Amino acid sequence: MPPGASASVFALEENPREVYLEVTSVLIRLANNVIKNPSDQKYRSIRLANPTVANKLLPAVGAMECLFEMGFKEAHDCLVLPGSSNLENIRAIHDQILVRRNIMVSKNVATSSPTVSNSSPAQIAAIQTTPAQPQLQSSSQPQPSSSSGSSNKAPSSTTTSTSGGNTINQNVHTPQPSQSSKDTLPKPGFLERIISASGIVVESSNKEHLEIAKSYIPLTELETAALEQLRKVQKIIKMEQAEKKEKISEEPSMQELLLLQLLSWFKEKFFTWVNNPPCHFCSGKTKFRRTDSRGNLRVEVYECALCFQETDFPRHTDPLKLLETRCGRCGEWGRCFTYLCLALGWDSRLVIDETDHVWTEVFLTSQSRWVHCDPCENAFDTPLMYELGWKKKLSYILAYSPDDVQDVTWRYSANHKELLKRRTYCTEAQLIEIIMDQRKLRQINLSAARKAYLLKRTLFELVELWKEPSEKDGNYQGRQSGSLAWRIGRGETTAAIRAEPFIWKPTQSEIDKKEMRIQYLSGLDQYRRGPHSTELPLSGWINGVNTVQNIFRKEERDWKMVYLARDEGCNKGTVTWCVDLAGSGLVADTVKIILCSKIFETGQVNVTLCGGDVCVKLPTSKDNPEATISTSDLCGASLIKLTVELSGGNGDAAWQHAQLFRTDLASDNVSLDFQIKMRHVLKVTDRK
Template sequence: MALDSIQQLLSENSKDSFLEASEILLKFASNVLKNPNDPKYRKIRVGNPVVQTKLLPVSGALECLFEMGFLEDGDFLTMPATSRLNRMQHVYDELVKQRQRLGVNSTPLETSGGEEPNERVGMNTTASVPSKTTCSRSQASQASSNNSFQVSEAVFLNKIQTNLSHVLLYEDANLQRKAREIIPLSNLQTEADKQLKTLQHSSNHSAQQPPYDAQDFLLLALLNWFKTSFFRWVDAPQCDACSANTTSLLGGVTPSPAEQIWGAARVENYRCSSCNQLTRFPRYNHPGKLLETRRGRCGEWANCFTLCCRAVGFEARYVLDWTDHVWTEVYSRSQSRWMHCDACENICDKPLLYEAGWKKKLTYVLAFSRDEVQDVTWRYTTNHEQVLARRTECREHWLLQVIHQNWKRKLQAMSEERRHELTVRLVSELVEFTIVRSADGQNLSGRTSGSLAWRESRGEVGAGAGAGADPDGAQGSGFMFTLTEEEKKSEFFHVSYSCAGDVYHRASSGGVQVAGWQSCVNEARNLARKEERDWRMVYIARQEGSAAVTAASVSWKFDFTDTDLKIGRLQLKAQGATFENGVINWQVCTDDECLVFRGEELHTLTDVNIKGSRIFSVTARLSGGQGDVAWQHTQLFRQPMDATDYPFEIKINLV
């Protein structure tokens, strides 16, 4: 963490807390700087009562030790003998300056003697430690239990404070301005206003539904733009030399100074099998840099998307799942609650996606913003007891205390009005957490971002393709198209789908749009939307698994029985592409009959004779293909990423 970020954290403490902690930190540093060749000054026991009571609770204190050069080493923090002392001297000097600004000009003196000078740091600590002769069995047992958490809780706290510092980047006015220059905000707002207007005039809208506003629809538009037009997923980068997608990971390399400036603590090194050249993939952690690179995995996606949310005015939190995923939460003022948003998946308000869909065994899920850190685990699970049993990195009361201390410290710097607002919001959120959720009827699927091999290695394919999958590969939302009041009056129904935008367009009420190919599907099996970044093409194809090769289908259903109108004319367009011996067959079925078409017969609007029907379905079945890539030999709705046409279209004249 950069020193200026650490100073920001330290400045959030009270004057007395900072002075007490900085005195201890200066003594640690002074011992090493004055005795650079003496190893006994380079070890700090994490279980030291002074460290536990005077440093760990102070925001930024532990980060100072890491910035000086101390590293985690079992029950100790150790500064390697090979470490240079210029970093420690710099931190020392900055702490002295900060104390001087508070009117304290004295600096601590070096301690002397003893086996572990940094164990005592000149402080009188005996009063807080019971003697062996007076310590009861219960006290000894409790002390032993607490000691077992000392190192893990120190690491846990460092993780919390690091993320609390990081989210302050989202408040940088220059970064927000940079993001707004990129985001097509005017277009997204127009789209959001149109969606809201359509909802308000919809026959399906009722007073019992949540009071959505334009900001809610703007969030959906921003999420869809970020996923489909802006950011790019990277399993392995293209070769820098020949641009081929044939690189394989060799391991990690040391980040360069230029990469470190943008928070790239890790750099992956890849070799191209085509030209044998090396390609570096820095894992940048600075959202400003990610606005330029526009690529990465879930860490980069959530990092950059959270900045974009703040840039357009949303209250947003960066959410860290201890089982290795990150996403965003955005506060909906119309609904008075936090909404889950996963930019990688283009999914909003489905918090049980990870546990029920991806089959993740959650432990800790914490949300970070400029105002707070909150334990939001309970929003994302259906089984509190099982999750609690897996939470072994810290004591529950310790975590509550850390969160509460941060809460109080943040609140002190706010206006009375803002304090009241956040207090009411917190109470509402805590009440929400007491209600155990259910995933019934939500049709939560496995992960879609990343290659199948990568998702399988993480155990996040859920009930889709791959090892351990549901043999039926069932997907889809059970959606059924019905007529709106406007469609009944005009006696015309028109819906189309763009694979490039991954959005359905419904012509009624000025054109409502619904994101996600599965959102309007009644049922699908073993299918996924694919993006070919090298060819700049998108399509829907079979999953890359053995079950999907022989059984893949997708169906849309239409039910107009709530009206006296019947189908007079049905026109259908369903473009696709086949390779090798791949086959796409289409069926249009009513209650009485099924009409079968081959894929090439539906590349333009085709009249389908089901006149007089009120219920029908449209189904595509994919089969055939050669070898391990047979899944790729049947592609629905293949089109360029920047295409504006609709390869799937249904027009119905009603009588």
């Protein structure tokens, strides 16, 4: 929504205060009915003879102009919204009226009792009806929720009787001046952004659209992977119980394991990050030139450095459209992932950080708490990563769900006192007011049981948010705390759960050629038997090693790099690959190893190649990222082992100072090349 309101919205303010409040209340409900029920024709027609329209809207300055600007057209005795009308126009006027209404109320604080709208929901429903159904709608007709905002105090609620005798709560603003700044208004655009974000998430609750979104998820595949993770966790728990450890790991829920699988799939297979889109004409690199507004869509325009053609990059906010495009930056990532979580039936929130980042929160029913999920980073339950890891100066972080809005800033900061100093866009009372107001409007059509549940859940969350988290509560860049089973359940380590050591043996083709070759491609996380092999690749670094201790595969999503490193807190990590030539009739003749590593500060990467009674060390150093050795010292050996030990480093990041196979994510570079030339075993007669 543009930051400035239209002339029609400003014209409404020429009316007397009571008329203004009455008229804007009616307009908001009319617009909200269409937004909530876009395919229901009765909400697309407004009878001009209706008393509310004739007595309130028609005489009011700007009211009819607002309806026309929304897209309504004159048709005989009513106004009709064509089916081809863009709902963005209605939403824009709806949001502008809400924001201007809040500002008007803030400027003119009522000292007397609040003005109460005389138009009941039933009367509003009666305004909107199809030409074939001119009669009044029953007061039992459900009313859609809307978004609203005010200034300082929680909104009051009065009751109005409908024509059917039912009592319906009316949302009436009764703002009070701020103690600290009676005349200070919110920062321009801040309230607009809150209301606009609220509206987008509300639209995401359409059941038909959620079913479409669910069809994009490979649910069977993800559930199978989650079950495999669960079995691994259960196996570790049994081991801990058998060893009679003091603290036995807890078993994660299937929802949590499935959520982890969804995060991984979304990041690695479904969505793509876009900085500068490639040229649509020649696929060359582009540079940003300008931003255009095309209707209600913001479009970034880029120019090719080679052919000078312009390429558009639309910044879509419609989740269904994002399911088609599957690309963008954090805004698109967060909106689309939140939508998929909602499609799975999980209570989910779109979380928007005012310092320019977007992610998701999902409510884990087994733990009765909201957890942080960042699809851009494939990060789970690491809320302090932005403040402590990225060094962001946080101020406002709001979470939006179809039936709630919450200020969750405090969950993401370990220094509430300093954070509070940066919250200057409005008073805290004003922010609470708009949150309470929108929450009430969102929940207006919910059952009493659902409202009670949400209230209880909110109270528990407020207690949680009140407590200032500590950096010691968990690693903010990637959770390493907790038991092994907990980490396995999150997919952060797999090293300690191998059942059988893997041994590489020559294939018949390799025996015939008397040459064996094993390559590991770190970016793809797979092994292959040489560049021209017809053998299927072996996926997963862990599935090709003989022994491993305190080693895991680290993916740096921000730097788009991947490598093996030792577990944080461990002084040493080791991994061994084993080749067994026994039974082939061959033994080693010469062995060649090319191994990539990366060393920082005082980190150490020690590589040893052993065969028979002989061991040879590979030279590694900061200046030698690609260690190479070709030796015949292992000649005659039938069992060959390559062992790498990672150690050293300084400070809390010591575990990162010795890295193995560091390369770009998705790169097909060979990080380990293990070549063995073989010869026949010498017989006794051959030696004479």
